[in-house]
Amino acid sequence: MYFLENDRRYCRTYNSLEASVQKELTFYQQKAKEWAEHEDFLLALQVNEDEYKKDGQLIECGCCFGEFAFEKMTQCSDGHLFCKECLVKYAQEAVFGSGKSDLSCMEGGCPCSYPVFELEKVLPENILCKYYERQAEEAVAATCADELVRCPFCNFPALLDKDMSLFSCPNPRCRKESCRKCHVQWKQHVGKTCEEVLERDEIRMRVLFEERMTAARVRKCVKCGTGLVKSEGCNRMSCRCGSFMCYLCREPITGYNHFCQHARSPGAPCRHCRKCSLWTDPTVRSNTKHSHIQPIADGKRPRAVQAPLFVPPRPRYPPGAPLPYPQVIMPRLRPAPYVPPLQHLPPLNNNNNNNNHHHQHHNPPPFNPHQHNLDVMDMPMHYGPPHRYYRRF
Numbered sequence: 001m002y003f004l005e006n007d008r009r010y011c012r013t014y015n016s017l018e019a020s021v022q023k024e025l026t027f028y029q030q031k032a033k034e035w036a037e038h039e040d041f042l043l044a045l046q047v048n049e050d051e052y053k054k055d056g057q058l059i060e061c062g063c064c065f066g067e068f069a070f071e072k073m074t075q076c077s078d079g080h081l082f083c084k085e086c087l088v089k090y091a092q093e094a095v096f097g098s099g100k101s102d103l104s105c106m107e108g109g110c111p112c113s114y115p116v117f118e119l120e121k122v123l124p125e126n127i128l129c130k131y132y133e134r135q136a137e138e139a140v141a142a143t144c145a146d147e148l149v150r151c152p153f154c155n156f157p158a159l160l161d162k163d164m165s166l167f168s169c170p171n172p173r174c175r176k177e178s179c180r181k182c183h184v185q186w187k188q189h190v191g192k193t194c195e196e197v198l199e200r201d202e203i204r205m206r207v208l209f210e211e212r213m214t215a216a217r218v219r220k221c222v223k224c225g226t227g228l229v230k231s232e233g234c235n236r237m238s239c240r241c242g243s244f245m246c247y248l249c250r251e252p253i254t255g256y257n258h259f260c261q262h263a264r265s266p267g268a269p270c271r272h273c274r275k276c277s278l279w280t281d282p283t284v285r286s287n288t289k290h291s292h293i294q295p296i297a298d299g300k301r302p303r304a305v306q307a308p309l310f311v312p313p314r315p316r317y318p319p320g321a322p323l324p325y326p327q328v329i330m331p332r333l334r335p336a337p338y339v340p341p342l343q344h345l346p347p348l349n350n351n352n353n354n355n356n357h358h359h360q361h362h363n364p365p366p367f368n369p370h371q372h373n374l375d376v377m378d379m380p381m382h383y384g385p386p387h388r389y390y391r392r393f
Contacts, residue, residue, distance in 0.1 A: 045071060061086060074122050076105040077112040084122045087114070091127050097231055101134035102238030115373050151176065152183035219245065222252045234278050235259065246278040 016285040017025070049069045052058050058067035063086040073081045086106070094100055103119070106111050120128060137157055140148055149160045149167050156171040160180065167180045177186035183195040189197050219228045223243040230237060235247040236256065244253050251258070260270045265278070 028330075035096070047071070050223075063090075074114070074118050076107070076110060076114050076118075078105065078108045078110050080105055080110055082106055088124070088127065089124050091119070091123055091131060091231070093231070095130040095134050096129060097229065101138055102240065113197060149180060152178055219247060219250055221245065222250075236275060246276055248280065271305060351373070 061083040065080050068083050075081050147159045150157050152167040152177050154174040169179045179189045184327050205268045221239040224241040237247050260275040262270050262272045
């Protein structure tokens with residue numbers, strides 16, 4: 001072959017690149033290497049799980065009762081195995097929903113908790129940071145319970161002396177100053193008492209409306225007063241103090257006998273008892289309460305707050321008077337000229353020299369339909385005028 005006999009064309013190599021280009025190239029190569037390693041790891045996990053399934057050695061999760069490979073499991077200090085997905089959901093609900101930092105074992109009678117290295121290996125970064133934050137809050141609250149104050153705008157905790165009323169939020173994303181008692185922004189509170197600030201209709205109605213909207217969604221623990229918010233799950237809510245309460249009626253409960261045990265369609269009321277339902281959608285209930293609170297708050301709001309923007313009245317003109325504004329009227333086409341309908345003509349007879357009487361057929365007389373006095377535009381398409389009579393745009 002001729003092209004193999006010749007020398008190859010000189011190929012330029014980029015040994016000396018600019019610093020920015022070389023940095024970008026190195027970054028791309030590093031990301032490509034990490035992506036390839038991640039793909040190989042996922043493939044190895046899939047092959048390993050297939051081998052476990054083939055040999056019948058999959059392990060059952062103690063929470064969701066699914067079967068997983070050993071590499072996808074985690075364990076407490078006592079050795080109870082659970083899948084990583086269940087631990088992530090359990091920790092997310094604990095630190096974001098219940099507000100507690102004690103991640104005890106999901107096994108019913110196990111008093112042990114999960115080791116820190118297991119949590120660092122399984123939990124995502126945001127959940128792990130929130131878990132450490134909850135631990136620090138509980139430690140501070142246990143030692144300085146009276147001095148712990150939360151920002152009313154971002155809920156950031158900080159320590160404040162009992163004698164100080166001005167709270168300056170140390171959160172770098174907030175940095176707002178507020179009153180410790182009435183939670184009003186400090187620039188509206190300077191030189192006034194809390195009662196004088198709340199006497200203003202706008203602020204008082206806003207605070208009242210916010211409190212009602214919060215009370216419709218937040219549940220207060222009957223034992224310690226901690227606020228609980230339900231995001232998902234059943235209506236049996238547990239507090240970090242160890243007490244249980246019903247999300248619907250807010251009564252303290254112990255087991256599941258408080259809820260209805262009859263079978264029925266999801267979301268439908270029970271026909272046999274009037275107990276609370278175990279499963280309800282929290283968003284539907286909170287939205288219903290918010291829809292009832294919103295009109296009440298709008299009705300009690302002062303006129304200076306609820307008055308809409310001024311809209312000038314529309315001018316009225318007497319009937320028949322010319323309008324001062326030009327009207328846009330679509331142009332009307334001129335009527336097409338009248339075109340008489342086509343007559344049905346009989347076919348021509350082919351008079352051949354060979355007059356064969358066997359093949360002669362008597363043609364019927366032409367049919368002349370009666371033409372009514374109709375508009376041309378109402379007639380069929382093949383009776384209409386040619387296209388040249390229509391206006392083209």
